[in-house]
Amino acid sequence: MNRLPETLRAELTLTLHAEPVRTFTTSGGMINHSAVVETAAGRYFVKWNDTPLPHLFEREADGIRRLKAANALRVPEVIAFRDDMTPAYLVLEYIESREPRRADLFARRFGEGLAKLHREQISPDSRFGLDSDNYLGVFHQKNAWTERWVDFYRECRLMPQIALARARGRLPAHRERMLMSLADRLDDLLGDMPAQPVLIHGDLWSGNFLCAGEEAVIVDPAVYYGDREIEMAFVLLFGGFPTGFLEAYQSAYPLDRGFRYRMPLHQLYALLVHLNQFGEQYGADVERVCKMYA
Numbered sequence: 001m002n003r004l005p006e007t008l009r010a011e012l013t014l015t016l017h018a019e020p021v022r023t024f025t026t027s028g029g030m031i032n033h034s035a036v037v038e039t040a041a042g043r044y045f046v047k048w049n050d051t052p053l054p055h056l057f058e059r060e061a062d063g064i065r066r067l068k069a070a071n072a073l074r075v076p077e078v079i080a081f082r083d084d085m086t087p088a089y090l091v092l093e094y095i096e097s098r099e100p101r102r103a104d105l106f107a108r109r110f111g112e113g114l115a116k117l118h119r120e121q122i123s124p125d126s127r128f129g130l131d132s133d134n135y136l137g138v139f140h141q142k143n144a145w146t147e148r149w150v151d152f153y154r155e156c157r158l159m160p161q162i163a164l165a166r167a168r169g170r171l172p173a174h175r176e177r178m179l180m181s182l183a184d185r186l187d188d189l190l191g192d193m194p195a196q197p198v199l200i201h202g203d204l205w206s207g208n209f210l211c212a213g214e215e216a217v218i219v220d221p222a223v224y225y226g227d228r229e230i231e232m233a234f235v236l237l238f239g240g241f242p243t244g245f246l247e248a249y250q251s252a253y254p255l256d257r258g259f260r261y262r263m264p265l266h267q268l269y270a271l272l273v274h275l276n277q278f279g280e281q282y283g284a285d286v287e288r289v290c291k292m293y294a
Contacts, residue, residue, distance in 0.1 A: 003023070004020060004023055004035065004037070004046075004048075005048070005087055007085070007086065007087070008046075008048055008087055011082070011085065011089070012037065012039075012044075012046065012089075012091070015080045015091065016039055016041060016044065016079070016080075016091070017041065018039035018041040019039060019040075020038065020039055021038055021039060021040065022037075022038040023035040023036065023037050023038070023046075024036045024038075026045070030137050030138060030277070031049060031053075031137070031138050032047045032048065032049045033047070033048050033049065033087075034047045034048070036094055037091075042094070043094040044079060044091050044092065044093070044094050045076065045091070045092045045093070045094045045095075046089060046090070046091050046092075047089065047090045047092075048087040048089040049087055049088050049089075050086060050087045052083060052087075052088040053135060053138070053140075054083070055083055056088060057081040057082070057083050057089065057090040058081060058083050059132065059133075059134035059135060060081075060090060060134075060135075060220070060221070061078045061081045061090060062132070062223075063134065063202070063221035063222065063223035064076065064078050064092070064219075064221060065078055066199060066223050067117070067199070067201065067218065067221055067223065070116075070117050070120070070121045070199060072113045072114070072116040072120065073110070073113040073114060073216055073217070073218050074095070074212065074215050074216065074217045074218070075217065075218055075219075076092040076093040076094075076095055076217065076219065077092065077093040078090070078091075078092060078093075079091040079092060079093065095210070095212050096212065097210045097211060098211060098212055098213045099211055100211050100213055100214045101213070101214070102214055103243070103244075104243075104244055105214045106211060106213075106214045106215070106216065106242060107241075107242035107243060107244035107245045107248060108244060108245075108248040109215065109216065109248075110209070110216035110241075110242065110245050110248070111244070111245045111247065111248025111249035111250075111251075111252065112248050112249070112251075112252045113216060114204075114231075114249055115248075115249045115252035115253035116252070116253075117198070117199060117200075117201075118198045118200070118228040118253060119198075119252075119253045121198055121199035122196065122197065122198050122199075122225075123197035123198065123199075123225040125145075126197060127145045127146060127147055127225070128145070128146045128147075128148075128149055128195075128197045128224075128225055128226055128227070129145040129146050129152060129156065129197075129224060129225060130143035130145075130223065130224040130225060131143075131145075134223070134224070135222060136203055136222040136273055137203070137222075137273065137277060138277065139161070139164070139273060139276065139277070140160070141202075141222055141224070142155075142156040142157075142160055143156065143224045144156055148195070149190065149193070149195035149197070149226070149227045150186050150187055150190040150191050150195075152226070153186065153190065153230070153266075153269070154183055154186050157269045158179075158183055158186075158268065158269060158272065159183065161269065161272035161273060161275075161276060162176075162179050162180075162183070162272065164276050165272060165275055168276060170275055170276065170279070170280065170283065175283065175286065175287055175290075178287060178290035178291070178294070179286070179290060181290075181294070182265075182268075182289075182293055182294075185293070189262070189265060189293055190262065190265070193227070193229070193256065193258060193262060194256055195227040195229075196227060196228070197225040197226065197227070198225060198227070198228050199223060199224075199225055200223065200224065200225070200226050200228060200230070200231040201218055201221045201222070201223060201231060202221055202222035202223050202224055202226070202231070203220060203221060203222040203234065204218065204231055204234050204235055205234060205235070205237070205238055205240065206238065206239065206241060207220075207240075208220045208221075228255075229255065229256075229259055229262060229263070229266055230266040230269070232246075232255060232263075233262075233263045233264075233266035233267045233270075234266075234267070234270055237267045237270055237271075264288075264289045264292050264293075265289065265292075265293060268286065268289045268290075271285045271286050271289065272286060
């Protein structure tokens, strides 16, 4: 059981029209506290942060609402949020995690749902990006509207993380040369891919979905309109997805034959984020990707 900050307890009582009677600690990810809050009106999932990044929960709520409107996979409903108080907070629908009775059905529905998101939610003006920046974990994620995927990936994904790694002292000279050489050659490596700007979750790893029986629930998005290959590269980077998931996705919306060749390149963004967040343990992985395309 976990005590809510008194200011948050009072705010939730006003927002939910019911006083919290019990709270249960849960994982809030890298930067937030979180709990399941029980009231006379029901249960809610609450995240809060005493020193939040600017517009942190506004951006997360926006991403959740975009995914929910897509009606492709289950997403919790946004109940309320505030970034202008201490602590800042986000209240979501509470969805109970339950192991599926049929793992094969869960995997198939999950794969088909993600394929539906990528197939149907196309950028309205055929550009990559979003109308606001947001966050991937603790890091600012630039979403400037861009005509070409190769330009977006270079300028809005790789270069900001490379600059951050340089500032944090995580780019020895040989690694920086490798990364800059790769960035200079992105047109050759990605220029001919059949890129299409579709709505993606943006941070889809095994910690950002849960099982609600045979239904997958996705959480903690970092949405933007990007090429779906980067989403699937994230999915395959660390594993943890159910057997049959990828096959269901491929059956519903087959990936281009060049996906496997480009996959490590699209994983480089996540690896740079991990290098900047966790340190040198990811340095060798960054260099391994650079060497693959040397």
